[in-house]
Amino acid sequence: MVTDAIFKALQVYGISIVISVLVAVLIKVMVSLTGRIxxxxxxxxxxxxxxxxxxxxxxxxxxxxxxxxxxxxxPHRILHITPTSHGWAAGTRAAQHTHTPGPTGRGPR
Structure with a gap:
């Protein structure tokens, strides 16, 4: 009974090894064919x-x-390089540093 289980396990491992090798070969063939095409x-x-x-x-x-x-x-062309305005960044930075409660109305916890 134990030998049957061991034999069955070895069969399953052997089948999985064969399938894995076949899939690897199939993938290798597909990669080489698409590389040539x-x-x-x-x-x-x-x-x-x-x-x-x-x-x-x-x-x-x-x-x-x-x-x-x-x-x-x-191969893209750069048409124009100029410094940008940072006005929007200053406004956003100021909004992030406010310590007033937001519109959620939850207040401090």
Whole structure:
């Protein structure tokens, strides 16, 4: 009786090993086939003039930033780089630092 249980367990393990190997081989074949079918297109490197640079920014910094952005995003063109206004950030910061109870009406706990 115990030997039958051990034999049955070994059969189940053997079947699961065979199925696992077959699935792994099937996945490997599918990956290799889709890799051959989907040939990547050559990347078009954008060419053109450099956008105007603001005062105080060196050409080397613009070149380094442009290269880093190109590496991260791919072949996209940066049209304009300017400093942004931080007016909205100051208002939000002030709203977060108020110590008055909100409109919930629950008050302090």
């Amino acid at each position: 989907e040939k990547p297109k050559p990347v078009d490197i954008p060419t053109g003039t450099v956008c105007p640079i603001g005062l105080g920014v060196s050409d080397e910094d613009v070149a380094a930033l442009s290269a880093a952005i190109f590496a991260a995003m791919g």
